[in-house]
Amino acid sequence: MKPETYDAIILGAGAAGMMCAAVAGQRGKRVLLIDHADEPGKKILISGGGRCNFTNIHTAPDRYLSANPHFAKSALGRYTAADFIALVDGYGIAWHEKTLGQLFCDGSAKQIVAMLLEECAKGGVAVALGEAASVEHGDGQYRVTYGTRTASAPALVVATGGPAIPQIGATGFAYDLARRFGLKVVEPRPALVPLTLGGDETLFRALSGVATEVVARAGKAAFREAALFTHRGLSGPAILQVSSYWRHGESVGIDFLPSLSPDWLLAAKRNRPRTTLAAALDNHIPARLAETLADGIGIEGELHACTDKALDAAARKLADWRFFPNGTEGFAKAEVTAGGIATAGLSSQTMEARTVPGLYAIGEAVDVTGWLGGYNFQWAWASGWAAGMALSRT
Structure with missing residues (x-):
């Protein structure tokens, strides 16, 4: 049987694939969009609790991880968060801003998928x-x-x-295909993923369900958001953020009292000398966490009985409590994949492989990983747009 002929075939009907197909199709190209899933945009549908955190108004290249930190600049600069917002507004989809520039649908993520499918339909995809x-x-x-x-x-x-998220059909197909064509792949790993604790740190699992605002650090990265203790270890936005920067064998530092000055315990000793460390902490963080941290520091009795040196050491520990995760909860719980098809083999302008004419890679398949909060969708839109525009010029 003679093959059907197209100008471009796109594998993957997710955020990047649908955007690419719509852009190329609306510019006169015959496009075929294929997906092994039985419905398009599965990750879109489950994101943001079903409301799709579709972009972030603070999108900037420095909020992405890649072996080449400059690679994402071109696509992100040519198709911005404002461009996607204009598309959403054009379809009358109501949205709202949550914390830290995160934009969500007022209604349902289904609206974003329907919009992209309509854009594809306009292009005869x-x-x-x-x-x-x-x-x-x-x-x-x-x-x-x-x-x-x-x-x-x-x-x-x-x-x-x-x-x-293999439970929605995600696989490493892109990497196998890239290697077949001689493209290098940066070792994929789970990102935006909860961290697990073992050994002596398992005592923190007893705090499962307790959340508090912290500053979490891994390497040079630091994020001030909520951390959540789980039955397996650490989660919450702050932890998911630093997980992308964390490596096995390294520690994660937690400042449990980011709003307090370094001498807050000495001030507590002066103002309330008969209080305990646990009680002093209880004024700022959940009681169960306060008790656990106080026990871990080992200061017993009332503050007036403690030396200033001991209290200063306690305050410093609380501002940089070191956890040593023994792993992550893996791809099943990761929101995205870090690593992927190496950017060194791709054009940042067109997303086309430098050594394989006509082969393009976009979205999460590429070694570009954004922060939590809509950044990865914006990379999908931008890289899909860049490839779609390049296809329309061929």
Whole structure:
């Protein structure tokens, strides 16, 4: 049977793939969008508690991790958060800003998926869902077999993401395909993921459900948001953020009292000499956490009985409590994948492989990982737009 012919075939009907397909299709290209899932945009649908944290107004290249920290600048600079907001507004989708520039739908994430599908429809994009694809390449054409059909095109876009959240069908397909074409892959790892504690630190698991605002640090990165103790270790926004920077064997530092001055305990001793450390902490953090930290520091009795040196040491420990995670909760609990197709082999302008004409990689499949809070969706929109524009010029 003769293959169906297209200008471009896009593998992956997620955020980046749909954006790329819509842009290229609306500029006159015949586009086929394929996904092995039975519905498009599965990660969009579950994000933000079903309301989709679709972008962040504070998007900037320094809020992304990559072996090449400059790679994302071009795409992010040419398709901005304001551009996507304008698209959302054009469809009359109501939204609101939560903390730290995070934008969510007032209604449902389904509205974002419906918008992207409508954008694809405007461009006459052919969509094939529930079809696993296999790829062959020769004579300048990419031949993709999906189900009982075969299609060919001079351009192939890899938008299948990474292995984070395998329960919705996420796999490492993009990396296997990239390696086949000689592209390097930065070792994938879970990112924006809870950290697990073991050994002596398992006592903190007894605090499961307790949350408090902290400053969490890993390497040179620091985030002030909530931390949550779980039955396995540490989670919450602050922990998810630093997890992307954390490496096995390293520590995570937690400032449990980021709003207090370094001499707050000495002041407490002067003002309330008969109080205990646990009681002094209880004024600022949850009682169960206060008791656990006080026990861990080992200061018993009333503050007036403690030396200033001991209290100063306690305050410093509380401002930089070191945890040594023994791992993460893995791809099953990770919001995104860090690592991926190496940016050294891609054009930052077009997302096309430098050594394989017509092969593009976008979105989470690429070694670009954003902070928590809409940054990864903005990378999907921007990289998908960049590739779509490049396709429309070929």
